[in-house]
Amino acid sequence: MNNSNILMEKKIQDKKVLDNMRIIRESMPRIFAGDSESYRQKLTYNLLNIVRSRNMQEFLWTLLRQLNAKKESQEVKNVINAINELYEYSSKFFEKWAYSVIMGIMETKTEIKEKGGS
Amino acid sequence: MKLNFTGNWFIDLGILGFVNLIEEVYGWDLKHLNEKILLEENIVFYGLFPIAYLNSWLTVRGYKTLEKQTKYKEIKSKLENKSSQQIFDEVWWDYIFPMFKEAWKKITIKKLLEKQEIYKHWEKYLAVSEFVKSLNNLLTNYKNNSNFKNLLNRKKDINSLTIKDLNKIEDYVEKRKKDNIEKPFNDQFYKDLQNFYGNLQELKNSLLEHWEKLPRMKITKIDDKSRILFRLPLDHGFFKNFMFFNQSKNIWEQKELFYKLIKFDLNEPSLQKIDKTVNKLFPSDKEFPNAIYTQFSTKNFKNISDKLFVFLLCFPESFTRVERVSIIFYSNSLEFSYLVNKKLNITVKRRDTAIDSILNLTWRQIIDTLWEIKSSWALENMYLIQYKKLDNQSQQDVEYLGISKLQAELIIDNKVRDTLNTTIRILDKGNNPNRWLIEEFIKNRPLLPILYRNLGLYFGSKDSKNKREKKFKNTKALIYSAALNKVISELGVEKAILFSNDFFCRKTSTLEEVKDTIQRYFSLMFMTEELFSQESPDDIKSLAYRLFSRLRRSQKYPFVNELLKELNGKGSHSVEKLIKHSFENILTNDKTWQSEAIPILAGLIGGRINE
Numbered sequence: 001m002n003n004s005n006i007l008m009e010k011k012i013q014d015k016k017v018l019d020n021m022r023i024i025r026e027s028m029p030r031i032f033a034g035d036s037e038s039y040r041q042k043l044t045y046n047l048l049n050i051v052r053s054r055n056m057q058e059f060l061w062t063l064l065r066q067l068n069a070k071k072e073s074q075e076v077k078n079v080i081n082a083i084n085e086l087y088e089y090s091s092k093f094f095e096k097w098a099y100s101v102i103m104g105i106m107e108t109k110t111e112i113k114e115k116g117g118s
Numbered sequence: 119m120k121l122n123f124t125g126n127w128f129i130d131l132g133i134l135g136f137v138n139l140i141e142e143v144y145g146w147d148l149k150h151l152n153e154k155i156l157l158e159e160n161i162v163f164y165g166l167f168p169i170a171y172l173n174s175w176l177t178v179r180g181y182k183t184l185e186k187q188t189k190y191k192e193i194k195s196k197l198e199n200k201s202s203q204q205i206f207d208e209v210w211w212d213y214i215f216p217m218f219k220e221a222w223k224k225i226t227i228k229k230l231l232e233k234q235e236i237y238k239h240w241e242k243y244l245a246v247s248e249f250v251k252s253l254n255n256l257l258t259n260y261k262n263n264s265n266f267k268n269l270l271n272r273k274k275d276i277n278s279l280t281i282k283d284l285n286k287i288e289d290y291v292e293k294r295k296k297d298n299i300e301k302p303f304n305d306q307f308y309k310d311l312q313n314f315y316g317n318l319q320e321l322k323n324s325l326l327e328h329w330e331k332l333p334r335m336k337i338t339k340i341d342d343k344s345r346i347l348f349r350l351p352l353d354h355g356f357f358k359n360f361m362f363f364n365q366s367k368n369i370w371e372q373k374e375l376f377y378k379l380i381k382f383d384l385n386e387p388s389l390q391k392i393d394k395t396v397n398k399l400f401p402s403d404k405e406f407p408n409a410i411y412t413q414f415s416t417k418n419f420k421n422i423s424d425k426l427f428v429f430l431l432c433f434p435e436s437f438t439r440v441e442r443v444s445i446i447f448y449s450n451s452l453e454f455s456y457l458v459n460k461k462l463n464i465t466v467k468r469r470d471t472a473i474d475s476i477l478n479l480t481w482r483q484i485i486d487t488l489w490e491i492k493s494s495w496a497l498e499n500m501y502l503i504q505y506k507k508l509d510n511q512s513q514q515d516v517e518y519l520g521i522s523k524l525q526a527e528l529i530i531d532n533k534v535r536d537t538l539n540t541t542i543r544i545l546d547k548g549n550n551p552n553r554w555l556i557e558e559f560i561k562n563r564p565l566l567p568i569l570y571r572n573l574g575l576y577f578g579s580k581d582s583k584n585k586r587e588k589k590f591k592n593t594k595a596l597i598y599s600a601a602l603n604k605v606i607s608e609l610g611v612e613k614a615i616l617f618s619n620d621f622f623c624r625k626t627s628t629l630e631e632v633k634d635t636i637q638r639y640f641s642l643m644f645m646t647e648e649l650f651s652q653e654s655p656d657d658i659k660s661l662a663y664r665l666f667s668r669l670r671r672s673q674k675y676p677f678v679n680e681l682l683k684e685l686n687g688k689g690s691h692s693v694e695k696l697i698k699h700s701f702e703n704i705l706t707n708d709k710t711w712q713s714e715a716i717p718i719l720a721g722l723i724g725g726r727i728n729e
Contacts, residue, residue, distance in 0.1 A: 018706055025701055037689070044686045052679050095675045096705060102682060103701050107694060 017093060020082040021100040027075040027082075028104020031067070035108075044105055051098045056091065059098055119159055120152050123452045124422050128397050131446060131503070132429030134455055135436030136167075138463075143170040144190050148456050158194075163380055163425060164205040165197050166190070169213050171431065175352065181221050206377050211333045215369075218350050223325050225351035228281050240347050243340075245324040249317040253279065256314055265307060284318060291315040337370045345370075355509040356434045360395050361388055379427045384417060389427055392416055396430045398508045399516065434508075438463045443515070445504040447484055458487045484521070500526065524609070524628060525560050528602065531629055537598045543590055544571040555595060565599035566712060570670050576723075577663045583655075593720045597643060601635040604713035639717040642699060646721025649692045662722035669719065674711055678704060681718065 032040055043066065050059045060083075067076050079101075086093045121137065123130045137148050144166065146154065155162050173183045193213070197205045230246070231253075241247050260266040261276045269290055270276060270283050291311055332348055340348070345368040352372070354363045361379055362372040378386045388395070393403040419426045437444035438459060447458040462483040484500070500521040507514035529535045538555040545551040553568050576590035605628060650658050661684055668677035678700055685693050696718070703714035 021701075021706055041687050045683070048679055048683050048686070052676065099675065099678055099682075099705050100701065103697050103705070106682065106686060107697055 013089070017086060017089065017096065020086050021096055023082040024079055024097055024100040025104040025107070027079045028101060029108040030075050031070055031073065031079070032105055032108045040105055040108055044102055047098070047102050047105070051095060051102065054094070056094045056098075059094075063101060119155055119424065121148070121155065121452060123450055123455075125450065126422070127448060127501075127503075128392075128399070128433065129419075129423055129426065129429050130450075130452070130455075131436045131448060132431070132433045133452065134446070134448075134459060135432030135434065136429055137456060138459070139170050139174055139432055139435050140166065141460075143173055148453065158198075160200075160202045160205055161194060161197050163428060164202045164377075165193055165209045167380065167428060168206065168209055168376060169193070169217075172214050172217065172350070172352075174435070175354075176217060176221060179221070181217075183217050202381070203377065206380070207373075210373050210376075214350070215333060219326065219329055221351050222329055223322060224281060226325060226347070227284070227321070231279050231281070231284075240344055243324075243328055243344060243347065245317070245320045249314075249321045252310070252314040252317045255310060259310070260307060263307065287311060288315060288318070332369070337368075356398060357396070357431075358509075379431065380425065382416075382420065382424060382426055382428075384420070390416055392419075392430070396427075397433055398513055437505075438466055440466050443504050443506055444508070445502065447500070447502055449500040454487070458484050461487060519561070521560055522562060524606065525562065528629055528632060529556065529559070531633075534598060534602070534629075534632065537594055540592060540595055542568060542572045542592060542595065543575060544568055546575065555599070559602070564603060566603050566716075569596055569599055570666075573666055573719075573723075574670070577659075577666060587724075591723065593643070593723060596716060596720050597639045598636060600713040600716035601632055601639055604635055604710040605632045607710050607713075639720075642696075642717040643721040645692050645695060646718050647724060649688070649690065649696070650722060658722055662719060665715070665719055665722065669712060669715055672712065674704065674708075677715060 035043075047059065047062065050062060067079065070076050083097055086097045121133055123133065137151060140146055140151050140162075141148075151162075176183050193209070196208060196212075200208070230250070256266075257277065257279070266276060267273065270279075270286055294308070328348075337345065346366065347368075349365075349368045350362070350372055352363050353365070354360070357363045359365070361367075362375040367375065375386070375388075378389065383389060391403055392400065394400050394405075395402075416426060423429060434444075436459070437446045439445075440462075445462070447455055447462065449455050449458075465483060484502075502519040502521070503517070504519075505514065505516040508516070529538065535556070538559055540556075541552045541554050543551055544553050555565060555568070558565060558568060572590055572592070573596075576586060579586045579590060581589065609628065650661075661680075664680050665677060668674075668680060681700060682697075685696060699714070704711045707714060
């Protein structure tokens with residue numbers, strides 16, 4: 001019984017983590033859609049370097065500074081909430097949400113291109 | 119009665135042994151044998167079986183036996199419409215007894231050479247006393263005679279003679295008689311040798327003479343102590359003193375015991391229990407772990423198998439001897455096990471293929487047969503049992519390997535099978551620098567670590583590009599292994615827990631899933647290759663190596679980091695897809711992300727060239 005409870009709890013947690021990661025990744029392209037491509041590339045590059053050194057403080061600082069400029073949007077609120085939730089769970093999820101952010105930003109570019117093309 | 123597996127491995131292997139034995143002597147395959155048993159069960163078990171068994175006993179020990187071809191028809195016409203006892207009696211005296219003439223002669227003389235005094239009371243039957251006298255004469259007067267030593271190729275003093283020595287003496291005397299030898303020994307020695315030779319011939323003649331008379335002799339006319347002279351010289355390392363192998367049983371007792379064994383006569387104490395005496399893989403009667411609850415009595419087996427002891431006797435015959443290991447394949451279908459073992463046997467005998475390893479050879483037979491038969495019953499539990507030595511004293515290197523249904527189900531697919539049927543180089547030097555993937559797979563070992571070691575060689579190699587790729591690269595195997603690894607590990611732990619929800623949700627066809635995954639991996643691989651096709655080969659190789667070293671060390675996030683950096687700034691539809699893949703299958707996937715990362719690596723190494 002005990003075992004299956006633990007198993008169940010872990011499953012619920014995994015699901016929540018995954019949901020939040022999805023929210024982050026899916027919101028990013030809409031948040032950064034207005035920025036230029038080279039700007040995003042530079043940002044991506046910076047964030048990748050920061051996450052590689054596992055410096056969560058700096059990552060948050062860099063990211064929040066970006067989001068701060070776009071605070072009126074609902075997407076930003078969603079992202080902040082999702083990061084908050086993951087942050088509360090454990091710091092071991094740092095890389096999970098950090099890379100979700102980066103991937104989201106990287107995917108922005110192609111979305112715009114396609115829109116421009118069609 | 120029809121031969122069928124019982125589910126008890128020690129009986130089933132015996133049944134296989136029985137089929138092997140009959141096939142070897144009479145050339146009947148399983149189907150034919152079953153037909154014969156249906157029509158004439160008594161002739162098969164009381165007539166053909168004892169002949170075949172003892173014939174094989176003699177053949178293995180290098181004695182000449184009866185003519186093969188005439189055997190069956192002749193025997194059959196003689197034995198038709200007779201009772202089992204009559205059949206057995208006739209077969210015993212008309213076929214088995216004459217077969218043992220040479221063996222009896224040789225082994226009796228051998229015993230005499232080893233222990234002369236026991237045979238004192240045989241003087242009235244054999245011309246033995248003169249022989250012993252001249253033997254003692256040789257051993258006392260010439261034990262350090264250099265001529266005698268030369269003749270027998272010995273360096274030390276001669277204190278006893280062997281059968282081989284007798285042959286040498288006989289050869290010498292016979293040649294000398296024809297004056298083929300130039301330099302004679304001194305006269306007295308030669309005379310003594312001649313004398314010994316004469317006595318030996320006399321002994322041999324009298325031995326044969328008595329052997330011929332034996333069937334007409336009445337046991338009661340021979341005194342107790344001398345009866346033992348007349349016995350089939352049977353012995354067996356596996357059965358030791360069981361029934362008629364017991365050295366103290368004479369030929370009449372042996373006959374009775376053999377009959378009882380076939381009949382499965384429960385009044386005979388030796389046939390009442392199954393333990394170490396009949397199979398060296400069993401504990402002894404007292405050590406049986408369930409002895410507290412019940413005796414392991416054969417009574418309970420009477421209904422399962424009427425010929426239990428025939429099969430137990432054939433147990434050692436079921437194994438195929440490869441190099442110095444005895445090996446057998448066992449599944450719960452008689453037909454299938456029979457086919458696999460037969461193939462194995464034929465291959466071993468033919469010896470035209472180079473044998474890398476015993477296992478390698480065996481697995482190949484199993485896989486080939488699985489492939490040929492291809493039906494679902496072949497996917498039942500399969501085992502491989504092997505041993506190096508099995509007798510009273512030792513059970514050496516006994517191994518019992520199971521082949522899971524899952525692995526069998528997967529390799530039955532010809533693409534999976536063909537792809538894994540390859541040898542991968544994992545070491546530059548060393549004893550066994552190669553691994554045969556299919557063997558590793560069936561043994562349920564993870565394939566990825568092997569491929570990592572192979573890739574390590576690929577990246578570390580100082581050879582030219584072409585040479586390096588020829589030696590080490592096998593992208594197809596890489597993709598297949600990754601897909602198998604992924605599907606199998608996802609089936610793993612949780613879903614394997616019996617009666618959990620997931621257990622019942624287990625996909626019905628794992629193979630389908632593997633195939634889908636393989637397809638997905640291939641398209642991912644091609645896409646990656648395409649995406650980087652504009653870069654310089656050196657850049658690609660360096661990136662591939664960096665990704666590989668992350669992968670090998672199980673560093674997921676550094677792997678993702680490395681990959682994203684490379685993708686950053688490349689704008690294309692493929693990049694989007696790759697990022698999506700990295701998110702869904704690598705970043706969010708803690709269990710099988712390595713498998714999912716492999717197609718990307720394979721694409722960088724260059725998959726298409728090898729396809």
